[in-house]
Amino acid sequence: MRRTRTGRLFVPPSPGEASRLTELLRRETVGGALLIGAAVVALVWANTPWRESYTALGALTVGPSALHLDLPLSAWAADGLLAIFFFVAGLELKREFVAGDLREPSRALLPVAAAVGGMVVPAALYAVINHADPEALAGWAVPVATDIAFALAVLAVIGRGLPVALRTFLLTLAVVDDLIAITIIAVVYTDTLAVGPLLLALIPIALFGALVQRRVRSPWLLLPLALLAWALVHASGVHATVAGVLLGFTVPVIRRSPGDGPGLAEHFEHRWRPISAGVAVPVFAFFAAGVTVVGAGFASTLADPVTVGVVVGLVAGKAIGVTGATWLVQRFTRAQLDESLGRLDVLGLALLGGIGFTVSLLVGELAFGGGTAADDHVKIGVVAASVLAAALATLVLRLSARRRPAHPNGEGAREA
Template identity: 55%
Template structure:
């Protein structure tokens, strides 16, 4: 799979300059946050019904069970593009970057597990005497990778790149864990035949890039590579969607299968080439639309929310549980195993990132709907609890990571100053 990245030329047109801007996490982060704020304000305004009607509009072929609402298309299809970009980026890190050292790769993976177990335990403790809400224990387990990465880009522009890699790895493992929890505890059944077919498609996707001589012959043919891989990717996504497993997993899997080494005659490896093409679409279109349709949460009475053990457990789980689980689990892991923290990071950086991981949102809202489908009151409070916890986590992380970002900016300025003649 080889897609030529745009040429870097001083005479680039406005579309090329826009694409280059959208490759920045900061620009994409502002777009995503802006779209989410529009959704929250709109749904809580007198015109909230119009917003609800808009995201309930359905389209797609009914014969393929794809007559889905706009909200579902955004969460399952557009977000899969983002997950592909993230999975592809992680593949580059595992092969050539920060995570190629198993001692460092181990840390965010274990941290993710701890960051799921501790919030669930806190929720269960708060709701232990409330059987009607206990089934919501899975709600605070999830980290919303799209929002977390966007917030990190906006508030932490001078933080070490290793922190973003840590967050990406943690959030991917967290999302995979959340999908397993949904499949095992919150889904009536998985279509194993469709899942097996999706896995066959993924094997084919990887083989087409790595098969002995096959990838080279494909590159040498007159057939554009996208004409092979795009239809195959769509088929894999449809099969994964039909299996009952969250379809974004198809995006992660294909991203992790991307080839990061060049073949003879290739100007660049397919992993970096496709990233150049897809990242602007992901940041400029997929994520803002996803945020717009997923962030529309009606803010229920805060007094009732605090008194409901379900929403209280969610808030404590996401705000306290994520921080204790991720930061505490990471620190403990370095003490009892060979895992190590990247030397460019300090533990206070991990604490701030752990607070940021308390942004639950999309998957947390999904598990809320599955947990309280027959209890509208608890469902409304749970959704408000997810929103409140995400806002609190963002505010706390902004204080810590914003301070650390300014610290790293001063360090960089001090290093540049003497080298630049003391300016």
């Protein structure tokens, strides 16, 4: 115990309290609420008379200049903290490929096709709307991404009476969506590539992989290697969050010894998810979502082709792409939806895919540069589309739940 500057006695949280807090942060509804709350705070602050202080906070530069890591706080959030989110995403991706639905091609075909359709159609609609402006076309990838945390949080809130298969389908779709989005970030939005640092980054990544393959869990060994890998990837010109994905891919999923219990990937995911959901993603949302919408120019911003392209791509594009691809695969292959899912469920799930908050905001910054007018238009479009998609998905899925026949024993469908 110690005393604070005001003289009050500071009592650190007990292990039990800390454990309850981390368990709370692992809940999808809590992570989604923190994400939404951080974005709302940023939007409100950016539209008050004190908006300049919000801008100044994001522009505050910290970090060692000798290592070329003297970055604004907003960049630390996007490049640094978000790497934690992508590390957890990498763990989840590998777990799905090794031990989850993506392990069996027959089960993975429908959600994989839905994910591809839900990325191609939004990008195409955005490109059609912005075809006359080559600079605006740089943001074609903004509406392709689905926010796993946000979408699953909404489903967790509205999922009463809906089948568990709906969540499994959405999770698989979002995982594939993230994998493609990560690839786009690494390939499309790397302006200059320094091969030397990128090759050097393979050394700490390989050492990290060798240690975790031997089931080493010590943070004193793993964290320095992870930080070094992140710094070298950042120096290479590739977006630094890719380092988080690569490190996640090295972690083994299957237990070495037989018996019950989590593998190392699940163990790390369990440890790092509270930090990702409780700190990394909300802080990124706080610095990314604050855009000024007050003033005479707001109406013109809503009508701007970039804003329209993002909204149409995320809401209509996801709905058309996911439902269309699902229908085509069922029509021309033997793959079928889980028997508990109906057409309304697929439409509701497709609308949930239009919640593209975290990765869409990141792609907007990479495509147009933070603080530009086009980036502000992306932010407004992403926020508007995510809210609209969540509202429409809620209406459709609640309608589906009401139409669903009761379970023979009277309990109804299992909750998603």
